[in-house]
Amino acid sequence: MTNCQHYDLTTGLNDLRNKSINEINQIINVHRDKKKKNLGIVESSNETNNIKQLQNFAKNQGNCFMICKKNLYERLEKDILKYKHLSDNNNLPFDEKDVKKLEIYYNNIEQELCFDACSRRFCHLLNEQRLCNIGSTMEATMRRRRILLAYGSEFGTAYDCGRNVFYELYPHFNIDFFCLNDINVTTFYNYENVIMIVSTTGYGCYTHDMSKFWIDLHKNNYIFYEDMYFHIFGLGDSSYDNYNVVAKKLKKKLKSLGAHIANYNLGNYQHPSMHFTNFDIWKKNVYDFLRKKYFYFEVVSDIPCVYSVLNVDSSLEGEHESSWKEQSANWKASKGKTANREEANGEETEAEKGNHNSVREKTNSATVDHYNVGEHFCKSMQFTKFEVVKNERCTDTSYYQDVRLIHLIAPVNHFKVSSLIRIHPFLDEKRTKEILNLLKINYNDYIIIKKNDINCIFNTYIPIKKKIKILDLFMHFLDLNKIVTPFFFIYLSKKTNSEIHKKKFLQLGNTNNISDYFGYIYQDKRSYYDIFYDFYSYINIDITFLLNTLPSIKQRAYSILNTLQCYKLLKNFNFFNLYYFYINPSFSTFIHFLKINYYLKKNPQNFFSFYTYNGLMVKSAIRTLKFINWLRYKIEHNNNTLFELLVCLYHIDVNKNKKLKGLCSDYLINSKPGSFIYATIQNSLITINKNIGNINYRVVYISIGAAFSSLLGVIRLRDHLYRKQDTKWEKKIHSLDYSTDKDIIFLGLRNRDKDFYFQQEMENYLHFNYVFVAFSRQPENRFFFFNKEVSQLAKHGDTNIGVPFGFTASDASSAAPDVDAHVSCPAETTLANGRHRCATRICEEKAFNMSYAQMKHLLEEKKKVYVTDIISVLQDSVYELLRKNNTIILVAGKSRPFSQNVMKLFANIIKQKEKNKTMEEINLFLKKKMDDFSIILESWY
Numbered sequence: 001m002t003n004c005q006h007y008d009l010t011t012g013l014n015d016l017r018n019k020s021i022n023e024i025n026q027i028i029n030v031h032r033d034k035k036k037k038n039l040g041i042v043e044s045s046n047e048t049n050n051i052k053q054l055q056n057f058a059k060n061q062g063n064c065f066m067i068c069k070k071n072l073y074e075r076l077e078k079d080i081l082k083y084k085h086l087s088d089n090n091n092l093p094f095d096e097k098d099v100k101k102l103e104i105y106y107n108n109i110e111q112e113l114c115f116d117a118c119s120r121r122f123c124h125l126l127n128e129q130r131l132c133n134i135g136s137t138m139e140a141t142m143r144r145r146r147i148l149l150a151y152g153s154e155f156g157t158a159y160d161c162g163r164n165v166f167y168e169l170y171p172h173f174n175i176d177f178f179c180l181n182d183i184n185v186t187t188f189y190n191y192e193n194v195i196m197i198v199s200t201t202g203y204g205c206y207t208h209d210m211s212k213f214w215i216d217l218h219k220n221n222y223i224f225y226e227d228m229y230f231h232i233f234g235l236g237d238s239s240y241d242n243y244n245v246v247a248k249k250l251k252k253k254l255k256s257l258g259a260h261i262a263n264y265n266l267g268n269y270q271h272p273s274m275h276f277t278n279f280d281i282w283k284k285n286v287y288d289f290l291r292k293k294y295f296y297f298e299v300v301s302d303i304p305c306v307y308s309v310l311n312v313d314s315s316l317e318g319e320h321e322s323s324w325k326e327q328s329a330n331w332k333a334s335k336g337k338t339a340n341r342e343e344a345n346g347e348e349t350e351a352e353k354g355n356h357n358s359v360r361e362k363t364n365s366a367t368v369d370h371y372n373v374g375e376h377f378c379k380s381m382q383f384t385k386f387e388v389v390k391n392e393r394c395t396d397t398s399y400y401q402d403v404r405l406i407h408l409i410a411p412v413n414h415f416k417v418s419s420l421i422r423i424h425p426f427l428d429e430k431r432t433k434e435i436l437n438l439l440k441i442n443y444n445d446y447i448i449i450k451k452n453d454i455n456c457i458f459n460t461y462i463p464i465k466k467k468i469k470i471l472d473l474f475m476h477f478l479d480l481n482k483i484v485t486p487f488f489f490i491y492l493s494k495k496t497n498s499e500i501h502k503k504k505f506l507q508l509g510n511t512n513n514i515s516d517y518f519g520y521i522y523q524d525k526r527s528y529y530d531i532f533y534d535f536y537s538y539i540n541i542d543i544t545f546l547l548n549t550l551p552s553i554k555q556r557a558y559s560i561l562n563t564l565q566c567y568k569l570l571k572n573f574n575f576f577n578l579y580y581f582y583i584n585p586s587f588s589t590f591i592h593f594l595k596i597n598y599y600l601k602k603n604p605q606n607f608f609s610f611y612t613y614n615g616l617m618v619k620s621a622i623r624t625l626k627f628i629n630w631l632r633y634k635i636e637h638n639n640n641t642l643f644e645l646l647v648c649l650y651h652i653d654v655n656k657n658k659k660l661k662g663l664c665s666d667y668l669i670n671s672k673p674g675s676f677i678y679a680t681i682q683n684s685l686i687t688i689n690k691n692i693g694n695i696n697y698r699v700v701y702i703s704i705g706a707a708f709s710s711l712l713g714v715i716r717l718r719d720h721l722y723r724k725q726d727t728k729w730e731k732k733i734h735s736l737d738y739s740t741d742k743d744i745i746f747l748g749l750r751n752r753d754k755d756f757y758f759q760q761e762m763e764n765y766l767h768f769n770y771v772f773v774a775f776s777r778q779p780e781n782r783f784f785f786f787n788k789e790v791s792q793l794a795k796h797g798d799t800n801i802g803v804p805f806g807f808t809a810s811d812a813s814s815a816a817p818d819v820d821a822h823v824s825c826p827a828e829t830t831l832a833n834g835r836h837r838c839a840t841r842i843c844e845e846k847a848f849n850m851s852y853a854q855m856k857h858l859l860e861e862k863k864k865v866y867v868t869d870i871i872s873v874l875q876d877s878v879y880e881l882l883r884k885n886n887t888i889i890l891v892a893g894k895s896r897p898f899s900q901n902v903m904k905l906f907a908n909i910i911k912q913k914e915k916n917k918t919m920e921e922i923n924l925f926l927k928k929k930m931d932d933f934s935i936i937l938e939s940w941y
Helices: 011-015 021-037 045-059 066-087 096-118 127-143 157-169 185-190 209-221 246-257 277-294 330-338 345-359 371-378 428-437 472-475 484-497 499-508 515-522 527-537 543-549 575-582 585-602 608-639 663-669 707-726 729-737 759-765 786-795 809-815 826-839 850-861 868-875 875-883 895-914 918-931
Strands: 147-152 176-180 193-199 229-235 260-270 308-315 319-324 362-364 384-394 403-410 420-424 446-451 467-470 557-558 639-649 649-657 658-661 678-684 699-706 743-749 769-776 782-783 887-892
Touching: 147 157, 147 185, 147 209, 157 193, 157 277, 185 209, 193 246, 209 246, 229 277, 246 260, 246 769, 260 277, 308 543, 345 895, 371 384, 371 678, 384 585, 384 699, 384 875, 403 663, 420 663, 428 472, 428 527, 446 472, 467 472, 467 515, 472 543, 484 499, 484 515, 484 527, 484 895, 499 639, 527 678, 543 743, 557 639, 557 663, 557 707, 639 663, 639 707, 658 663, 658 895, 678 743, 699 707, 699 868, 707 759, 707 887, 743 868, 769 786, 769 868, 782 786, 850 868, 868 895, 875 887, 875 895, 887 895
Parallel strands: 147 176, 147 193, 193 229, 229 260, 699 743, 699 887, 743 769
Antiparallel strands: 308 319, 308 446, 319 362, 384 403, 384 678, 403 639, 420 557, 420 678, 446 467, 649 658, 769 782
């Protein structure tokens, strides 16, 4: 039968509206005469009503020419039914050829009406001789009637809202569903409606999966058409200063480009109903807009059927018996739903039969590709395969935080300073197996997934038409670890036979009253795992249901510690670290110790044993160097690059019996050396400011906790540039040590022995950095000026300022492989470090108009010292830096209010120095600094 989606007649509507009623009537009369002449069917009352509808449309400049198409389609269906009844009543054979003729006739009517409507607007494309090719010609113009649904999500809320809209609209419209980074701004011109749902994260920052789109939108000056309609919904938290600033900026930018904002609303997590009330209001307005513009449709909560599942029976050798599951009511509801559902019952019955006939098949095992995780992620999804070569804990096992230094290796040639690695995590295998067992799903079975014939495009990582193990499908693609969204319970209510639980599910899915959902789901952070544990005995769900309703696993981003100069340029590579990466140092040292011990016990100490011992040491060093050179050759020819990550396990104690762990951090911490992860490289916000690599600019680093790792790449880069600037390094470093124009690092940690992971490495950067550290949980010595501490220790000949537990000196050196790349031997290294320490003995308080003793005195009265307290003490210097144009301030802290507190502190400092200025003027000044990226908040993005 003719599918109404294939003949879309909205394009050219403006030209049709210019026609008079008589011209429209003339077109209709011509088609009616053709029908009488060709088929001899008497005009029916239904046809008269259809003609009146078209006349009213022309007279009132109706909402959409889709009415014509819809009426023609309905008339075709009714004519076929009448023909069938007539044949049955008169015992006449039902001739399929006549039905085909009728379909062709109605096709011609639709095409000719569409041609007439668009002939003047697209006269350079269409003419009477091209009527036979009208379908292909109209395909390009029809595309602007489709809807683009895009989201920018950090923790999945905007993504869930987008899924909700997609599931409700895809039975009626052709929708393209993507995250904003997967589309180009120029693709907006292909759509008449663009629906965007965006979140604000951190201190007014856009999300990771819309960063490329955001930069592209603000770089170029696009001009959008008047008939392009934008529908924007923002997600934010009003307890923060920059509430929903991303949605607000997006609206402002689009309006400046001529965009028509048809619907706009904001969701607030602080509202008693969270964001759901405003989201429902906004969603209703969007649907009303689409109804007025196109056609009436009903929003139903049927279970979506985007995918179908083919169970593969491996009992037959050579062939697999295949049968589609769950393919009747839900599939037809999503495929052929119309406004008048009662009249369509007959056609649904026919379509069901056709669908069942079309999906039963035998699949030869030789013709079906098997899912391979490496091939799928690297080729189909364009991910890079990273090998884990080191995963070492930096904290004591008794410490509450599990922090790991992870080294990855991959053939990636280019990345920038503080780039992000976006990792695709996998679910925990043991927990996933337990859930599938409870749901009575055999996770060892194999299935083939097919995308149903819907005219929608969306970016899915799920392998289509490949034989995949059920366990792999869930572990690699479906996020059971995510907090459950309300609309999932609406679908779940259709999968239970218990009236009590059905009522409970409907209450949990009711967004008009979220008290049940908030108390049971949101407060306790219940995931899909938890829901299935709670209700597995009351629900009857299968693979098809889960595949169509569960969210996809989303990537998480981590900062890369090292710079490309560290490991890609082998002349700057510390080869002792390379040896360390491939050979366990404990094993190597142990074997060497046993060998020397054995020799010394066998040969008493004498003149000859002394030289023999030293000879063994030299031979050992030579063998080590040979092995290192071999490894360098191997890495150089394999074109691999090493990546360093600092990963802190994210966990929340929800209650006494439940601890929530972050999916990606838990996945990385449990990864073993030799295993593989799949990820992509993405630029961070830091790369936007091109002066990061300009040593004539001063950089101020403000950070707390493990977020400092995102700034370490900048420190290492600037160290490399300082050293590279002058070939006479010894002379240059001496002059830099006495300079007061150094970069400044403000670092806030809890405990010096447990949290200061890069303490020894920072000693190598004191020639161009002032380092101030606050320890909030330490009973004594809660503050120290790192430069002065090192110089005081150097006076007493102490070259070791202490290394935290679990982070050895070799680790510290491996964390900065190019620090002493220009120093050829340990003796020169010691000499260079001695010069650093001697240089730091100068009174550095000249740079801050305050001595170290005065700083300690001002802070010692505080029970807890935070990094903001140090900034307050040094507010004179901070104020001068804020006023200068050659200052870049980088703020990194994964505690969400941290950036807001820093900005408020900056505003208060300026207010104290410039009392005549209002807070509005001060905030505007700081905003300009943020807009030109002189101040980069949430630098770990």
